[in-house]
Amino acid sequence: MNTVREIATQxxxxxxxxxxxxxxxxxxxxxxxxxxTWDADGVSLQFFGSPGGELRMWVSKGFACxxxxxxxxxxxxxxxxxxxxxxxxxxxxxxxVGNFIxxxxxxxxxxxxxxxxxxxxxxxxKDFASxxxxxxxxxxxxxxxxxxxxxAKKP
Amino acid sequence: MAYSIMIVDxxxxxxxxxxxxLGMTKLPIDAIISATNGRDALDKLKDSFVDIVFTxxxxxEMDGITLFETMNAHPEYKDIPVVxxxxxxxxxxxxxxxxxxxxxxxxxxxxPENIRDIIVQTLGEWx
Numbered sequence: 001m002n003t004v005r006e007i008a009t010q011x012x013x014x015x016x017x018x019x020x021x022x023x024x025x026x027x028x029x030x031x032x033x034x035x036x037t038w039d040a041d042g043v044s045l046q047f048f049g050s051p052g053g054e055l056r057m058w059v060s061k062g063f064a065c066x067x068x069x070x071x072x073x074x075x076x077x078x079x080x081x082x083x084x085x086x087x088x089x090x091x092x093x094x095x096x097v098g099n100f101i102x103x104x105x106x107x108x109x110x111x112x113x114x115x116x117x118x119x120x121x122x123x124x125x126k127d128f129a130s131x132x133x134x135x136x137x138x139x140x141x142x143x144x145x146x147x148x149x150x151x152a153k154k155p
Numbered sequence: 156m157a158y159s160i161m162i163v164d165x166x167x168x169x170x171x172x173x174x175x176x177l178g179m180t181k182l183p184i185d186a187i188i189s190a191t192n193g194r195d196a197l198d199k200l201k202d203s204f205v206d207i208v209f210t211x212x213x214x215x216e217m218d219g220i221t222l223f224e225t226m227n228a229h230p231e232y233k234d235i236p237v238v239x240x241x242x243x244x245x246x247x248x249x250x251x252x253x254x255x256x257x258x259x260x261x262x263x264x265x266x267p268e269n270i271r272d273i274i275v276q277t278l279g280e281w282x
Contacts, residue, residue, distance in 0.1 A: 072168070072171050084168050087167050091169055113243065
């Protein structure tokens with residue numbers, strides 16, 4: 001794991017804890033989904049600057065509602081949590097990327113953030129198999145993220 | 156009498172989280188007015204008395220900076236303080252916003268104490 005990826009991992013853990021009261025650790029043995037048929041929701045956010053890049057995050061179905069419920073202090077089975085789940089996941093990613101950039105590259109450079117968006121499930125297979133995949137356990141739920149930067153592509 | 160606060164964000168979640176967190180500040184809050192973008196905020200300002208505006212930057216239809224600039228050019232709205240709510244932490248960006256006249260910057264994720272400090276610094280302690 002390189003330093004930038006470590007910073008991303010730490011930032012994801014911190015933001016999930018501070019914003020959604022979801023605590024993370026290393027994914028327990030056997031908790032990784034068995035294959036790329038994992039029923040997951042994915043969101044991505046691009047950032048533009050030096051370097052530019054993208055962070056993609058995959059979580060199990062239901063995790064987004066759980067996050068929304070925690071953020072809003074409402075019942076996780078409520079219609080409101082279901083309705084806001086996807087939006088909550090996007091906002092968490094927005095917070096993660098904004099805070100990751102400062103943690104990784106300092107607070108002087110100006111980066112532009114894109115808009116968080118849902119990503120189609122068929123991309124998950126590629127991310128699932130990627131050597132850059134980082135897995136976390138979030139209160140028993142697997143979380144997969146991939147950080148890609150222009151920097152990482154340099155020889 | 157208490158504070159009347161406008162929240163401008165295209166995210167349902169962030170509007171709800173900000174409103175909930177405002178409720179935890181223990182400040183006297185009379186009204187929270189929600190708007191989904193800058194244009195919606197300007198429409199609602201016509202009918203609402205607002206002490207302070209918390210706005211996102213990136214929104215469809217009208218972004219937070221354009222909202223601020225429009226308010227700043229309007230005789231009835233130019234004295235309403237505007238606070239930017241964003242995930243970005245660049246001190247260069249924050250200095251640019253302050254140079255434009257933005258009164259405060261609230262970084263996400265935020266706490267009730269962060270919001271309380273900004274309101275008290277901007278509007279003064281409620282007596």
